[in-house]
Amino acid sequence: MLDDISSILAxxxxxxSGASPSDSGPTRKNVRCQNCxxxxxxxxxxxxxxxxxxxxxxxxxxxxxxxxPKLHGEYAGFWxxxxxxxxxxxxxxxxxxxxxxxxxxxxxxxxxxxTWRLMVxxxxxxxxxxxxxxxxxxxxxxxxxxxxxxxLGKMLFRIKVVNSxxxxxxxxxxxxxxxxxxxxxTFGFLIGFFWIASxxxxxxxxxxxxxxxxxxxMKTTSLLxxxxxxxxx
Ligand SMILES: [Zn+2]
Numbered sequence: 001m002l003d004d005i006s007s008i009l010a011x012x013x014x015x016x017s018g019a020s021p022s023d024s025g026p027t028r029k030n031v032r033c034q035n036c037x038x039x040x041x042x043x044x045x046x047x048x049x050x051x052x053x054x055x056x057x058x059x060x061x062x063x064x065x066x067x068x069p070k071l072h073g074e075y076a077g078f079w080x081x082x083x084x085x086x087x088x089x090x091x092x093x094x095x096x097x098x099x100x101x102x103x104x105x106x107x108x109x110x111x112x113x114x115t116w117r118l119m120v121x122x123x124x125x126x127x128x129x130x131x132x133x134x135x136x137x138x139x140x141x142x143x144x145x146x147x148x149x150x151x152l153g154k155m156l157f158r159i160k161v162v163n164s165x166x167x168x169x170x171x172x173x174x175x176x177x178x179x180x181x182x183x184x185x186t187f188g189f190l191i192g193f194f195w196i197a198s199x200x201x202x203x204x205x206x207x208x209x210x211x212x213x214x215x216x217x218m219k220t221t222s223l224l225x226x227x228x229x230x231x232x233x
Contacts, residue, residue, distance in 0.1 A: 031060045072166040073215030075202035076159040078194070081214060087153035092140050096133045103128070138179065146174030158217045166215075173210050181206025 026045040033040060038055035044064040051060050104125065144151040149160040149168040161177070163169050169177065185192025185205045192205030201213060 031062045071215050073218050076214045076216050078197040080157050084153035084157040088151045092137050096136050141178040146171035160217055161212050161214050169212050177206045177210035177212050181209040
């Protein structure tokens with residue numbers, strides 16, 4: 001059953017990411033010439049001048065999928081991302097507790113009659129944790145990832161989230177990655193996270209949905225290439 005789900009989701013993500021079989025090297029296509037009907041074999045890495053009919057020389061109309069992005073860095077794998085994730089998880093829990101106790105003990109922010117004050121001082125106050133926690137979780141991941149490409153955990157492990165042009169994902173892409181993407185990865189029996197370990201471009205389902213990649217931050221002494229080395233493969 002898990003195999004079924006993963007194969008279905010794999011095919012879905014395959015379509016949504018616009019990826020092609022060129023993920024695993026050049027692919028070939030049989031193209032019928034629109035002028036003379038001759039069948040030609042065209043490879044995805046053929047330059048435009050080679051994409052012509054063998055018989056009459058007409059330029060052939062052929063389309064291959066989106067090429068694999070050339071990222072400025074090496075893909076970050078499962079374990080380093082799990083480590084960064086654990087650090088983030090602990091930090092969010094700490095922030096949640098700090099915020100909760102601030103609410104609990106602070107009459108400054110919340111006057112004694114306020115709803116907030118009642119909520120934190122009542123017997124139901126622990127339930128407030130279950131409101132604060134996911135809210136802080138989303139804000140933490142969304143803002144750091146969108147604006148910086150890195151949560152604190154990712155900074156510590158020197159990895160970052162980028163779009164297909166090696167740039168910061170931005171708030172919209174980050175929102176897509178962190179909310180619907182992570183929900184799918186989580187509630188799909190966590191397969192979406194384990195996907196990172198086997199994926200060619202180390203993408204979890206949340207990365208497939210948002211078209212993001214996680215790469216290692218590389219430092220170099222050369223300033224010519226923007227302070228990062230390009231070792232994408
Ligand atoms: Zn032809």
